[in-house]
Amino acid sequence: MIKNRHNTISLFLVLVFGFVLFFIGTDGFSAFTAETARVKQLIDDKPKFPEVTLEDNKGRKYSISEFEDKYVFITFLYTSCTTVCPELEYNMAQVYDKVPSKYLGEDIVFLSISFDPERDDPATLNKYKDFFNSDGETWRMARISDQAELKSLLDRFGVIVIPDEYGNFAHNSAFYLVDKKGSLINVLDYKEIDEAAKTVINLLENGTEE
Structure with a gap:
């Protein structure tokens, strides 16, 4: 009887200890996965958009300062992608359509950035934008030709891009929201269209994401 009680107490202590370790290791259960933890860290760190040269669908070249005093809603893609990228851009189009037109181009710009600048x-970007009714102005598509600059942006924003031998890429996908000073302030689930649109609209109308 005493042995069973000791076993029960030992098991209880092991469970409690494991529970505490799990709580600490997942930052209070807010990071159940490595991806969630990565996103949380990005939002906490608020990295600055680096100095890179964007070349958009009209061949114009500029830095992120082109969008000074505007929020920038960003996706990362490559046009040869036949899996997640079309869904990502289609969902971006739905968020774009939900934002009141008075804000588009004035207070916020949508920007799709290719990590496959050679192709x-x-x-190509100008043709690709037409599939999603991008106007090329308030929603632009661009590439970063310099590989070192591209890598600096991907690394800073936690975008994982792994090429394969067939010219495709394994990559993570999300909506990235940059503030008027060029700092990343949110990473949003690209499948949660209504939630992403609500976050953007609240930010535009009230200056907060709540």
């Missing part, structure tokens, strides 16, 4: 030249 995604301005002409």
Whole structure:
């Protein structure tokens, strides 16, 4: 009887200890996965958009300062993708459509950035944008030709891109929201369209994401 009680107490202590370790290790259960933890860290760190040269669908070249005093809603893609990228951009189009038109181009710009600059030249991006009714102005598509600059942006924003031998890429996908000073302030689930649109609209109307 005493032995059973000791076993029960020992088991209880092991469970409690494991529970505490899990709580600490997952930052209070807010990070059940590595991806969730990564996103949480990005939002906490608020990295700055680095100095890179964007070349958009019209062949114009500029830095992120082109969008000074505007929020920037960003996706990362490559146009040869036949899996997640079309869904990502289609969902971005739905968020774009939910934002009141008075804010588009004035207070916020949508920007899709290709991480396949060799194939995604301005002409290709200009053609690709038409599949999603992007106007090329308030929603632009761009590439970063310099590989070192591209890598600096992907690394800073936690975008994982792994090429394969067939010219495709394994990559993570999300909506990235940059504030008017060029800092990343949120990473949103690209499948949660209504939630992403609500976050953007609240930010535009009230200056907060709540």
